[in-house]
């Protein structure tokens with residue numbers, strides 16, 4: 001497992017090393033550049049909810065039009081305990097295994113959000129929706145791309161830091177990824193695992209202050225693609241090449257196996273300050289509409305939710 005998924009094992013190691021880094025932060029050039037990136041992202045990001053097309057505080061699920069991808073943003077704090085009633089036994093068991101409150105809150109907000117939005121689009125009960133997660137590589141049933149048993153709507157979930165995100169559409173496979181800018185994480189160690197040779201050259205040409213943010217942008221664009229296909233980190237991120245940030249997002253080369261089965265479209269999302277997020281769509285180019293979900297999660301009992 002460890003040798004098959006070097007990025008996953010590296011991430012675990014980096015999390016373990018966080019305390020060491022915390023004790024001696026002034027010695028890391030990457031940490032300094034990450035702090036600069038964080039400050040830059042906070043200055044440049046639109047306040048959450050201010051971007052065009054975002055409906056703040058919505059308590060209904062607007063219909064999902066043909067050619068549209070809805071992207072719903074929630075905060076972990078919206079994952080209040082009343083929402084547990086929407087989860088099935090497997091989700092409930094997984095929620096209860098998280099040791100940290102913030103992990104439980106993110107998980108609950110994400111899964112309740114997925115159930116509420118999907119049920120709203122299908123005109124059914126959120127608590128009764130059934131999901132599968134079959135791995136396309138080994139057939140395992142607990143780590144593949146989550147799908148509705150009934151089909152009909154494609155979706156993808158991601159959660160990191162203060163953001164929880166759900167992408168839904170009727171028209172194409174989708175993958176979404178959000179990552180928090182974490183000044184304590186030594187992302188430079190991830191470069192060989194994340195970037196292709198072309199991308200490494202492009203990153204090296206950037207000023208140090210821009211490179212940490214650019215690296216995270218590369219990461220989210222590529223992980224979004226691998227979540228759209230369902231491969232996840234079973235496929236090495238470095239086998240994919242995307243356009244260099246801040247260029248508009250697009251796939252440049254896919255050397256991974258299995259090959260892509262549909263045209264890929266990438267979008268940079270706006271998660272708000274301190275986070276970077278990307279969306280991948282495999283199929284036709286869709287119109288992306290970002291929405292605030294906190295009102296929806298706060299609005300239980302919700303028509304059609306239980």
Ligand SMILES: CC(C)(COP(=O)(O)OP(=O)(O)OC[C@H]1O[C@@H](n2cnc3c(N)ncnc32)[C@H](O)[C@@H]1OP(=O)(O)O)[C@@H](O)C(=O)NCCC(=O)NCCS
Pocket residue numbers: 107110135137138143144145146156157158159160176177178223226227228229230231232233234
């Ligand atoms: C999918 C994956 C890249 C997500 O990583 P992450 O950045 O830590 O987490 P994110 O918050 O962005 O996404 C998590 C969500 O992705 C979804 N997800 C899980 N596996 C997925 C897959 N294979 N494809 C697409 N989406 C997946 C789930 O909804 C998950 O939410 P949950 O943990 O609340 O159930 C990573 O978990 C992965 O690669 N998993 C499968 C790896 C594996 O075990 N492969 C074995 C092959 S034999």
